[in-house]
Amino acid sequence: MLRLFFVLCAAVFSTHAFAASFDGTWHVIGKTTVGDCTKSVSGDVSIRDNRIYRTDENPDDMIGAVNDDGTAWAHLEQDGHVVRASGHLHPRNATGAWASNSDECGGTWTAVKQK
Known part of the structure; x- marks a missing residue:
């Protein structure tokens, strides 16, 4: 659950209008505020062509989309x-x-x- 949590949280960012400037590696920190999941996790994700990619061993179990206004979602x-x-x-x-x-x-x- 720990990797699942940080990867998904990490994955939710990019915009269509500025996609090229957001391409690259991002370091993410996730924190649990409700419930009994791992309290804090961190890791890296990759943004490429408005798509969200996991950088670990399971890149295909996540889907995500980015909207033109900068909002995004992932599952x-x-x-x-x-x-x-x-x-x-x-x-x-x-x-x-x-x-x-x-x-x-x-x-x-x-x-x-x-950087």
Whole structure:
């Protein structure tokens, strides 16, 4: 659940209008604020051509989309756990929220674009 959580939270950012400037690696920190999931996790994700990609061993179990206004969503399903996240990307950072109905928990995430 730990990897599932941070990857989904991490994944929710990019915009169509500025996609090229947001391409790259982003470092994400996710925090649980409701429920009994892991309290804090971190990791990296990749943004490429308005698509959200996991950078770990399971790149195909997540889907995500980015809207022209900078809002985005993602859905990750792994080992019976389901996490949904949404958020907004800015030029160098991103913020959002996540929830897991399967694990009855949720929280927030932040991300910073790496140089």
